[in-house]
Amino acid sequence: MAHVSTMIADDIEQYLSTHQTKGLLRFITCGSVDDGKSTLIGRLLYESKMLFEDQLSQLEADSKKVGTQGGDLDFALLVDGLTAEREQGITIDVAYRFFSTEKRKFIVADTPGHEQYTRNMVTGASTADVAIILIDARKGVLTQTRRHSYLVSLIGIRRIVVAINKLDMVDYAQDVFDRIEAEYREFARQIGLENIVCIPMSALRGDNVTGPSANTPWYQGSALMEYLETVPIEDDAQRSGPFRLPVQWVNRPHLNFRGYAGNIVSGDIRRGERIRVLPSGKESRVASIITATGECDSAACGQSVTLTLEDEIDVSRGDVIARTDAPPAVADQFEATLVWMSDEPMLPGRPYLLKIGTRLVGATGAQPKYKINVNTLEHLAARTLDLNEIGVCNLSLDQPIAFDTYAENRDTGGFIVIDRLTNNTVGAGMLHFALRRSQNVHWQAIDVDRAAHAALKGQTPRIAWFTGLSGAGKSTIANLVEKKLHALGKHTYLLDGDNVRHGLNKDLGFSEADRVENIRRVAEVARLMTDAGLITLVSFISPFRAERNMARALAGAGVFVEIFVDTPIDVAEQRDPKGLYKKARRGELKNFTGIDSPYEPPEQPEIRIDTTTDSPEQAAERVVAYLLGDGNPH
Missing domain, CATH: 2.40.30.10 (Translation factors)
Structure with a gap:
């Protein structure tokens, strides 16, 4: 019994060792809806013996229940895992499957055919070496075929299998295959796809999937599985490219060791070679190369390593280490x-x-x-x-x-x-x-900077950013604040939303995109004004947090003061000094904030003004006290 156990353990160890050394090919299947992508993957899983007995039994039961294949196994059910997919008979999400043969391991992504799932298809293609584009022999090259071929070329996949599927539905006619192949190759030429193999196929019947089919004696090329097992893996190009190691982690287990860990995404490196760290441009030499199994003399694309350097230079996560003879830009x-x-x-x-x-x-x-x-x-x-x-x-x-x-x-x-x-x-x-x-174009160093301007004016430059709904009272309060600051001898400028749209931003409308550009320009102007030493008051609805955060980041730490003029929409609508709410309710004003365009209130403003309890005069006093640093804004 012990002898048998030893034999089994040896067999398992040998299997795992063999499996570990196999190459890995990633590929996608794509094409029009109902071209047979999921059926093809299911067939590959079935033929490669990657199904457990309970999965096979479930497949047989589901195939009989669905009854779409006349008693044959419906291989698509192995892949279409979402309830919505089974109900509609289409693929919605990207389904990843793993299988292997004696020669190679595979990861396949079954990507959606519908145009509205383009993002899913791009996700599946982003790591693939090969694309299998299925074409229904009854329908020929369709719009979706062209779309997915273009996306494949865009993502950078250069090896294409055109699987002209469902030939059993056209009596395995060679003229149908030849016509579709000629049409596809002409389109592929226009988008720069050159490395193309066309295979006549029936995924459901298994023709030319794992071996040659007697139904296509006129086809002398390889079956799909033979192609997948022998095609060069795209990573070979990056293996021979210049050395690139994006730093994932700075490894400091103790004071006597500093290493830079990451995965080599192209090229190779040897101990003693001179390297450059980008974007800083600092140079050094590789002192050691450490892998999971210990130190080694060299490492290549695909390996995860830790490099130590001969010199102590500043290297951070996100930097790229390259050889000095071929650095990135x-x-x-x-x-x-x-x-x-x-x-x-x-x-x-x-x-x-x-x-x-x-x-x-x-x-x-x-x-x-x-x-x-x-x-x-x-x-x-x-x-x-x-x-x-x-x-x-x-x-x-x-x-x-x-x-x-x-x-x-x-x-x-x-x-x-x-x-x-x-x-x-x-x-x-x-x-x-x-x-x-x-x-x-570089930023010009200027000797008279913000600090110099501020010292001359005897004040701290600030951006006081008033935000709130139309009619909230922003302009009224901002105007009062400027009058009070001016009376105190402070140097100010008020940027009001309506006034700016008469000049700087008169080319902008009120679409969401225009609103973003409106705030971006104003934030840039306000920042320049603080460089001039001014206290700048900005009164804009500025409905989106992202743009207000952008303005805060532009201003710099301690400069930006967000003032939320908080007024309920029903109160703002009652005031309606310009009649804008009435126009928006009648549909005469599109994209009006609070009606058919959202307002995202500040989450942590420096000052919140409740205009249902605070008068404009009280609000202005609070803002002035905060800006001059001698009061509590709350």
Whole structure:
């Protein structure tokens, strides 16, 4: 019995060792709705013996219950796990599955076919080496086929399998296959896809899935599984690329050790080689390379390592370590392609977070240069990007980053966009190139700075930002504050929402995008005024927290004072000095705050004024006391 147990343990150890050394291929299936993507993946799982007996029994029972395949196994049921998917017969979310053969391990993403799930498809494609694009032989190349092919080319997948599926429904006709192949290759040429293999197939019947089919004697190419087992893995290109190690963690277990840990995303490194840390540009040599199994002389793409350096230089999480002979570029402004993934539109000028590699920075986008109709590849004018839309725009970051173009390296050229308030991922993008002005335009050092201006005026520069609904009383209180400060000999300026729209912002309307740009411009002007040593009063509805937070960040620590003029909407509507609420109620004013556009009240304002209990005079006294530092705002 002990001998048998030893044999079993040896077999398990040998199996695990063999499995661990297999290469890993990631691929996606995509195409039009009901082209057979889920059925194909289910067939691959079935043929690779990756199903447990209870799963197989459940599949047989579910197939009989559904009854859509005439008594045959309905392999799509293995993958369509969501109730909504089974009810509609479509894929909604990205379903990831793992299977293996004797030659290779696989992770496959079954991506949705509907246009409204473009973001899901992009998510599934972002890490794939190969794309399998299914085409229903009865329908040929459709709009969704073109859309997904374009997205695949955009993401950077260069190896394409065109699975012309359901040939059993057209009697395995070669002329049908040849016609669809010719049409697809012509379209692929227009979008730069070249490495294409077309396979005639029936995923349901198993034709040319795991082996050659007697039903297609006219096809001499490989079956799908043979192709997947032998195709070169896309990572090979990055393995031979320049060395890149985004620093994930600065490892300091004790005072005598400092290492820089991360995953090598391209190239290789050897002990003793000279390196450069970006964006700082500091240089040193590799003293040691440490992996999970101990020290080694070299490491390559895909390995997680800790590097120690010969010199003590400043290295932080988010920095990129490269060899000095081929460093990445450094910039803070870029052109990029952006895929928008949020129900809330991308608004030019709104501050977001951008994560590239291991670095997290602040970012704002300009108005898109154009958005792309992924069905026709047409470039369309756009002011914003909505859910599932793709556009090209310029990005400005709040600090320089090390980067490669996305075409050169997906890891150091691809990024995600994060909402500052919710921390949700709202977009994904690919860097094209750094803008020339990121190297050519620099902040000019000025000797007479904010402190010098403030000293001459004998005051502390502040931005007093009054926010609240229309009719809340912001302008009335701000005007009183300025009169009191002026009487005390203080140097001030009042920026009022209506007045600014007569000049600086007269080109802006009241859409959400225009409102964001309105506040961005005013925040920049207010910051310049504080540099001049002024106490600047800003009276704007400024309905969105993100823009008020952006203004606070621009102003700098201790400068920005948020004053929430808190008035219930029914009270503001009763006052209605300009008749705006009545117009909005009649539908004559669109995007009016509090009626058909939201107002996001401050969560922690420095001063909150309740206009149902405080008079404008009392409110002004509180604000002046706070600004001059001799009173309690609350």
